[in-house]
Amino acid sequence: MRMGIALSRSNMSNWVIQCAYSWLKPLYERMKKQLVTYEIIMSDETTHQCNKEKGRKPSSKSYFWMHRNGECEGAPIILFQYTRTRAGEHARKFLEGFSGYLISDAYTGYEKVDNITRCLCWTHLRRYYKEAIPLDSRKKEIPDSAGGKGRAYCNKLFSLERKWKKLSHEERKQKRIEQSIPVLNAFFWWAKSIKTNQESLNKALKYTLNHKEYFQNFLLDGRIPLSNNLSEIAIRPVAIARKNYLFSDTPKGAEANALIFSIIETAAANNLDPYEYLVHIFKSLPNVNFNETPELLDDYMPWSDKLPENCHTNKQKINDPEGS
Template identity: 70%
Template sequence: SSEYWLMPLYEKMHEQLLKCGVIMSDETTWQVNHEEGKKASSKSYIWIHRSGNCEGPPIILYKYTSSRSGDHAKKFLGGFHGYHVSDAYAGYEKVEGITRCLCFSHLRRYYLEAIPLDSGKKEILGSGGAIGRAYCDKLFRLERKWKELSPEERGKNRLIYSVPVLDAFFAWAENTFTNQENLKKALGYTLNHKKYFTNFLLDGRIPLS
């Protein structure tokens, strides 16, 4: 009955999703017992693909796959030619015709994990991790102020107010040197994907996260 009643609806929603200007995707591990050809302890994946908030009623679709291969994203998103928001997973590079925009919540998490704690489990002020997180927080505060604006107005405000924050953020990252492993990872994630982290400036419809 699910194949008869639900699959046609899923396929129609998928068709509509690919017509959107913005799609957001993420994937997470999923353990499946008695999966053919795989051990029970091996990883399978659930992917989520959803429309942006600017697209009207949300379309949110889940897709199960037995691996994390980027070929799965390429197949599911085939025919989509808009802005794609995700983490920096390289598998999405296989999707043709999209403009990649990276999620600042993922970036913020890297800096959060780089903040050292004292013996009382409180954050040590002034650390590199705290500074990096503060730059992300500034961008998110600006976005909250513009929540009710049109995409066009939001896009204009970003060019005026967000660009200086981004410029300062990247300049700080380029001139910060550390032996702390988590902070090195956060800085590398920032600078290696600088282009994709600035692509949200291209269109006011693109979410920061």
């Protein structure tokens, strides 16, 4: 339409799907191969609607999973996966070959992933206690509630982490042993001692005690983040976009969406201009024999130093005195 040519939505959708499978999927698979070599992966999932899944109603819930690395290993890699269901088998298959720490919420599906140490998100736990704080008639928190006490324990851990932000991973681990463990011991003792009929508080306490081991696993390595916030930030654009496009019509379209989100979000996280990066990819890859030599794709990764200057954001150019 921008060129005065009327194109049907089906034609444009098919072009997007074809481009995603032909040029973006090879990059995606290369990124995935790199991702599972890391020792820390952060995961999350959100609902997605696909109208024409065989044997299912259009209103059935499908899912987008998001898997990414943390801040301590390599350049950012953010990958999305479309699946018909939320079965943990999908996470197990996607993360095959990964062995390390998996940061997530307490969804039991992640238990199917082999060779991992689960680390749960303290921000998620903090929300449970915040929701358990009673409010007065003016919607203000009533002081000295048990929910407020639980949140205060969570806040204390986050406060300590902020103090140690610039420490090495080894130093942070030692500080956690010295100062976080006493907070954890007091918190779990308190949670076990509370008796209440308040449904929301009971929910928070149960969540705490049922997953006590996983909530303490951040003590094992100073690189492990206390929260899964990076995942929630990474998956937010999908939730926002979903409000606009509402659904995918076909599974191929949903899978293409996952590929596109993966490339765009990884590009943005690496300080690239996603539009310019995609233009570069679509102009270049048709002339690259990456099927026989996959290593050639390394020059087109979002962190490659061989990308043209126009792919980088203005912010990066300003902050980089070398202009690289």
